[in-house]
Amino acid sequence: MSRIAIDVMGGDHAPDEIVKGCVLAAEKLESTLVLVGKEDVIKEKLAAYTYDASKIEIVHADEVIEMGDSPVAAIRQKKNSSMVVGLKLVKEKQVDGFVSAGSTGALLTGATLIVGRIKGVERPAMAPFIPTETGCALLIDCGANVDAKPTYLNQFARMGTVYMEQCMQIKSPKVGLVNIGTEEEKGNQLTKEAYKLLDADASINFCGNVEARDIPLGKVDILVCDGFTGNIILKFMEGFGKWILGMLKVQFLKSLKTKLAAVLMKKGIGEIKEKFNYATKGGAPFLGVNGLIVKTHGSSKSQEILSTLIQTEGFIKDGLVDKIKDKFEENVN
Amino acid sequence: MSRIAIDVMGGDHAPDEIVKGCVLAAEKLESTLVLVGKEDVIKEKLAAYTYDASKIEIVHADEVIEMGDSPVAAIRQKKNSSMVVGLKLVKEKQVDGFVSAGSTGALLTGATLIVGRIKGVERPAMAPFIPTETGCALLIDCGANVDAKPTYLNQFARMGTVYMEQCMQIKSPKVGLVNIGTEEEKGNQLTKEAYKLLDADASINFCGNVEARDIPLGKVDILVCDGFTGNIILKFMEGFGKWILGMLKVQFLKSLKTKLAAVLMKKGIGEIKEKFNYATKGGAPFLGVNGLIVKTHGSSKSQEILSTLIQTEGFIKDGLVDKIKDKFEENVN
Numbered sequence: 001m002s003r004i005a006i007d008v009m010g011g012d013h014a015p016d017e018i019v020k021g022c023v024l025a026a027e028k029l030e031s032t033l034v035l036v037g038k039e040d041v042i043k044e045k046l047a048a049y050t051y052d053a054s055k056i057e058i059v060h061a062d063e064v065i066e067m068g069d070s071p072v073a074a075i076r077q078k079k080n081s082s083m084v085v086g087l088k089l090v091k092e093k094q095v096d097g098f099v100s101a102g103s104t105g106a107l108l109t110g111a112t113l114i115v116g117r118i119k120g121v122e123r124p125a126m127a128p129f130i131p132t133e134t135g136c137a138l139l140i141d142c143g144a145n146v147d148a149k150p151t152y153l154n155q156f157a158r159m160g161t162v163y164m165e166q167c168m169q170i171k172s173p174k175v176g177l178v179n180i181g182t183e184e185e186k187g188n189q190l191t192k193e194a195y196k197l198l199d200a201d202a203s204i205n206f207c208g209n210v211e212a213r214d215i216p217l218g219k220v221d222i223l224v225c226d227g228f229t230g231n232i233i234l235k236f237m238e239g240f241g242k243w244i245l246g247m248l249k250v251q252f253l254k255s256l257k258t259k260l261a262a263v264l265m266k267k268g269i270g271e272i273k274e275k276f277n278y279a280t281k282g283g284a285p286f287l288g289v290n291g292l293i294v295k296t297h298g299s300s301k302s303q304e305i306l307s308t309l310i311q312t313e314g315f316i317k318d319g320l321v322d323k324i325k326d327k328f329e330e331n332v333n
Numbered sequence: 334m335s336r337i338a339i340d341v342m343g344g345d346h347a348p349d350e351i352v353k354g355c356v357l358a359a360e361k362l363e364s365t366l367v368l369v370g371k372e373d374v375i376k377e378k379l380a381a382y383t384y385d386a387s388k389i390e391i392v393h394a395d396e397v398i399e400m401g402d403s404p405v406a407a408i409r410q411k412k413n414s415s416m417v418v419g420l421k422l423v424k425e426k427q428v429d430g431f432v433s434a435g436s437t438g439a440l441l442t443g444a445t446l447i448v449g450r451i452k453g454v455e456r457p458a459m460a461p462f463i464p465t466e467t468g469c470a471l472l473i474d475c476g477a478n479v480d481a482k483p484t485y486l487n488q489f490a491r492m493g494t495v496y497m498e499q500c501m502q503i504k505s506p507k508v509g510l511v512n513i514g515t516e517e518e519k520g521n522q523l524t525k526e527a528y529k530l531l532d533a534d535a536s537i538n539f540c541g542n543v544e545a546r547d548i549p550l551g552k553v554d555i556l557v558c559d560g561f562t563g564n565i566i567l568k569f570m571e572g573f574g575k576w577i578l579g580m581l582k583v584q585f586l587k588s589l590k591t592k593l594a595a596v597l598m599k600k601g602i603g604e605i606k607e608k609f610n611y612a613t614k615g616g617a618p619f620l621g622v623n624g625l626i627v628k629t630h631g632s633s634k635s636q637e638i639l640s641t642l643i644q645t646e647g648f649i650k651d652g653l654v655d656k657i658k659d660k661f662e663e664n665v666n
Binding site for chain 2: 070133143146147178180185187188189191211212213214215216217226227228229231232233234235236237238239240241242243244247248251252254257258260261262264265268269271272275
């Protein structure tokens with residue numbers, strides 16, 4: 001039976017929503033949940049619920065890494081924080097995975113410093129899904145490596161391929177390189193060099209450059225880019241989507257006529273909004289770390305914590321980390 | 334009286350829509366329009382319209398730079414192309430500005446090689462407007478410099494400031510640096526260094542980093558970034574906006590009820606669409622070139638050509654190029 005640790009103190013709605021999400025997950029998952037954080041706080045929050053006590057454990061950690069903390073300093077100095085303690089549980093193989101809604105920078109730093117990289121992996125990457133016309137696409141990297149080298153991008157493509165094959169059952173997933181033109185010679189120094197590496201790599205199904213305007217079309221399964229570009233895309237999508245839906249709301253509220261239209265379109269608008277919820281459903285694993293670390297949205301409430309925990313149990317069952325290890329060991333040998 | 338040259342052979346709808354746009358502009362503008370391209374073709378197209386012949390001239394150029402042509406090779410080899418001939422008219426001061434809907438890469442290369450940079454400007458930049466909640470923001474650079482240095486970004490901010498002050502009548506326009514976090518220390522090597530330069534530059538109103546999710550809020554007038562990032566934002570916005578509006582259309586067409594809603598919301602949806610048309614209204618000047626070169630959307634039809642020509646006449650009246658020269662000469666001395 002697998003064990004999943006959760007950072008109870010990380011995220012905008014911690015600890016309340018995190019604890020609530022864990023209680024929901026205890027009903028649905030086979031795994032034991034290890035709640036990491038201030039023991040008295042966790043006990044007090046848990047007391048409000050009825051749950052199977054054999055499925056929930058508490059590991060005490062009395063410090064909290066705040067969003068404003070410098071990632072490296074926080075990981076080095078707050079040894080007793082819920083995040084550091086959770087990462088150590090992964091390192092010591094006391095749990096099979098760790099989920100946090102806390103600071104992305106600190107979690108990534110901690111994942112690298114405490115849990116470490118898989119042998120052969122130059123840099124771990126953060127890989128969330130973004131919604132597209134055909135479903136969703138893996139966007140790798142989204143902020144772990146803001147200054148990337150061409151070889152990193154090649155490795156991102158390999159790790160993403162393992163992920164999509166093992167966990168999403170997509171055979172030979174299509175890889176696209178996010179770029180400013182479709183032709184091979186387009187791009188900046190990074191993408192021009194990365195194109196050559198990706199094109200020469202027989203272990204992935206490279207389909208060429210993908211222009212930003214074509215990202216929503218969903219023609220590839222994996223979008224490879226440096227962490228700066230990925231972060232810009234992810235966050236711009238979030239802000240831009242919100243803006244358009246906001247403008248729509250204003251128009252729907254303008255008059256009695258448009259309010260009637262809003263009633264008639266309620267289901268349709270709901271379907272569009274649901275499409276964008278995809279991004280916050282579940283979290284983003286740090287691929288390339290020698291242990292399973294999953295970052296979930298900072299604004300996660302109980303339902304998103306539940307989704308991320310379901311997804312994390314899936315990653316454990318699919319053996320995601322070991323499959324990436326196998327792939328990179330093959331290449332190392 | 335000013336004179337504006339137009340590349341009749343460039344763009345998806347050339348020459349028909351370009352000629353039509355010029356005829357429309359001849360009625361509205363004070364400037365004389367110099368149509369550059371195959372003389373027989375232009376004459377044939379013009380024959381379909383009634384127009385003030387004193388406002389339209391033709392300069393023959395029998396080659397055409399195609400979208401697939403390598404920019405540098407095209408500019409060097411196709412000396413008799415409409416684009417090269419138009420750029421030479423600017424260089425020789427026979428016209429006060431040149432508008433093209435042709436290849437961006439070729440136009441930029443030609444602008445730099447033929448017309449040249451303003452003294453003191455390291456790299457020209459392409460600066461279109463993007464729509465925001467508060468109106469619009471200048472996004473500089475959008476593709477001219479895919480590998481940028483921190484000093485370029487500082488110069489983009491200065492040139493953008495001159496543009497917004499002179500042509501948009503915005504006093505002390507707010508400058509934001511597109512980045513992956515709001516804090517000063519966030520970003521990649523480029524943005525971290527650029528932040529310091531921007532922050533130390535007393536000649537601009539620097540307001541710090543702008544995260545991609547906040548771009549649509551329109552809190553700044555000028556968004557500074559490298560050309561790769563700007564191009565990603567510009568094109569992603571285009572593709573993503575189209576996708577959302579497409580999903581909305583599908584929902585509106587689903588049933589009799591939703592079709593009724595579509596009728597009730599026609600005006601409101603029209604207003605939202607109009608907001609996004611902003612991007613294609615008018616073109617983007619290449620700031621930093623020692624002459625006025627304006628790129629308009631490749632898919633421009635006559636109305637957009639007209640808008641771009643109106644905008645170009647405005648740039649000439651506002652003395653945009655000279656004002657940028659003044660700013661950089663101040664700094665050179």
